[in-house]
Amino acid sequence: MKRIVFIVALLGFGLICLQQRSYADKKVSHAEYAKSPISECNECHKGEGIAPNHGADFVREHRVLAGKANKNCNQCHDQAWCLDCHQGGGTGDDLSKDQAGRDYKPKTHRSDWISIHPIKSQDNPQQCYRCHDQKYCTDCHSKFPRNNLKSLGFKSHDNQLGARWGFEHGSEARRSLQSCQTCHSDGDVCKKCHSAKTGGVSPHPRNFKAGNYKDRSGSRTCLQCHLPGRF
Known part of the structure; x- marks a missing residue:
């Protein structure tokens, strides 16, 4: 009789252990606890090594x-x-x-980010807020008059006449070709004028070094005219 009681007790203890293990391994939706205080989380998680560090x-x-x-x-x-x-x-x-x-x-935060970040911030501000709060922006922007902020980095040409931008875009491209590629990623816009095939302005300026431009553009612009491995 004692042996039977012992076996039953042992089986019961084993079932309890298995049940607790299954609860521990199961990931339960915590949506309803999103606004709960840390102390309430600790009621379940204190023994699992999960520190209350989600400040x-x-x-x-x-x-x-x-x-x-x-x-x-x-x-x-x-x-x-x-x-x-x-x-x-x-x-x-x-x-x-x-x-x-x-x-x-x-x-995206490459070396010319200070120049092109206005484009990205207008495109999707929520991405910025994942890491930065409003004070992070105002620490720099508050030092300048509001009407001067656009001149700090990327020079927008949305409202400029084509002829005027035709003279000015070269200096912007030489300063930061990557900022141009934020919108013109494949270089197709450049090819309309800067292509030996169209007879327009040479895409290779004086003292041109292919390696510099190829590395900075990831070869995307070069591939508009050249075959892979031929430049």
Whole structure:
């Protein structure tokens, strides 16, 4: 009799352990707890090693914790949750271990970003707000008169006459070819005039070095006229 009671008790204990394990492994939707205080989260998560570190600035600071070897983000989040911001719906970048530092910058933030950021900020301001608050912008923009802000970087030519821009666009392109490619990514606009095929202005200015332009444009502009591997 004692043996039977012992076996039944042992089986019951095993079922309880399995049930607790299944609950621990199952990812439950936490949408209803989004506005709950940290103390309420700790009622369930205190024993699972999940620290109450999701503070107000966690959107910027989470990369430090995510880059650590003992990170436990996947106890609540899967990779798709991260990609909501880091790909497609956010900065357009894939995640990798070498992007986990505090100085991480999206691929769009290249060397001429100060010149072309007005275009991107007008295109989709919500992308900027994922990392920057309004004060980040005003720290710089407040130093200049409002009507001078557009002259700080990219020179818009939406309202300029074609003949006038024809004289001025060359200096902008030489200063930062990549800023032109923000809108004219394939160089098709350039080819209308700057092509040996059309007999227009030579696309190769004085002291032209093919390597410089090829590297800066990712070869996209060159491929409008040249075959791959032939320039």
